[in-house]
Amino acid sequence: xxxxxxxxxxxxxxxxxxxxxxxxxxxxxxxxxxxxxxxxxxxxxxxxxxxxxxxxxxxxxxxxxxxxxxxxxxxxxxxxxxxxxxxxxxxxxxxxxxx
Numbered sequence: 001x002x003x004x005x006x007x008x009x010x011x012x013x014x015x016x017x018x019x020x021x022x023x024x025x026x027x028x029x030x031x032x033x034x035x036x037x038x039x040x041x042x043x044x045x046x047x048x049x050x051x052x053x054x055x056x057x058x059x060x061x062x063x064x065x066x067x068x069x070x071x072x073x074x075x076x077x078x079x080x081x082x083x084x085x086x087x088x089x090x091x092x093x094x095x096x097x098x099x
Contacts, residue, residue, distance in 0.1 A: 007059045017031040029085035
């Protein structure tokens with residue numbers, strides 16, 4: 001499928017943006033940040049690929065990861081609690097600075 005043609009920069013950037021957009025759908029702070037960090041790390045790791053077969057393989061892997069992340073975002077939304085993480089609350093940072 002992807003190996004039959006050259007993958008354009010636009011397609012790669014679209015995949016990157018889709019992964020970050022999907023990461024924002026996770027309500028849990030830790031999972032959301034992990035997904036963002038993992039996306040950044042994978043794209044940074046593969047940015048110097050020059051062989052078309054390795055680029056196609058990395059792109060296909062990224063598409064598979066996007067599908068997995070979309071499914072997981074749906075599943076996590078069904079079982080998540082509405083309690084925010086300490087990292088997301090403003091009251092924690094304002095109370096600790098007044099001490």
